[in-house]
Amino acid sequence: MITKRQKILDAALLLFSQQGLEGTSTGQIAKTAGVAKATLFHHFENKSLLIDELFRELKVELFSTLAQHTEIAEQNRYQAFKFMWMTGIEWALENPIAMKFFTNVHFDPTTQTREVIVSQMFASLDDIILKGQQAEELMVLDINLVRHFIHSHFLICANWLVDQQEPQPEQSEKYINDSFDMCWRAIGGQVQPSC
Incomplete structure (x- = not known):
């Protein structure tokens, strides 16, 4: 019930x-x-607390699907981040209403509660990025800037994919791979050949 x-x-x-x-x-x-x-x-x-709680619950749901991919980060940060990206996009395509909500929240003034939620949820991604920066695989940039960029790029790409009119599976897969490669390159990574 x-x-x-x-x-x-x-x-x-x-x-x-x-x-x-x-x-x-x-x-x-x-x-x-x-x-x-x-x-x-x-x-x-109040409405603000309702928004924050809905945001928290949806982020927990999304990030619970991503957690399984962080254990490979030590061996291959590119693959770990790519698996997280692909899993996130898959979740977005399965939850288009939640993606519209995330987009609306993203462009709304951020509350301290949401800021804490995002920093906690992105901790595993932050770890991948920081270790990649230390290993000189990625540009050394402020982690808050990188996190905000990745989050924004993800929202834009996920919503664009949600709005596509039934693309062919191979075309959809190409869009998803290209969206990840664009993000990886933007933070200074080199695109690796497909495994």
């Missing part, structure tokens, strides 16, 4: 992805969730 809290989160995700963060009221969320507005405020003190 779906809890009222989950109904609120599901309704918020749908409305935020369709109408944007500012264009969605707590009243609309409560109505769509089929709960009283007071119930919404029982679970979430």
Whole structure:
């Protein structure tokens, strides 16, 4: 059975992805969730906290799919990052509504809560990048700048792929590989031959 809290989160995700963060009221969320507005405020003190919690839950879901690829980072940072990228894109294609929400949140003023969530979630990626910089495989740049660039590039590429009208599987695979190679090169990496 779906809890009222989950109904609120599901309704918020749908409305935020369709109408944007500012264009969605707590009243609309409560109505769509089929709960009283007071119930919404029982679970979430305000809309900003609701956005942060939805962001956190979706990021946890996304990053739980990525965690399995970090163990190979010591042997091959390029492959570890590529596996994370591919897995992230696959998740994005399976969760297009969540991707629209992430894009809306990305261009909304960041809260301290979201900043902490992103830095915690990106810790394994930060580790790959920092070790790549130390090994002179990547340009030495501020990790916050690199993290923000990768996150922005991922959102743009994932949303572009979501919006494509049923590309052929081989064309879709090429787009995904090219999007990763563009990101890797932008942070100073050399594209490696396919294994």
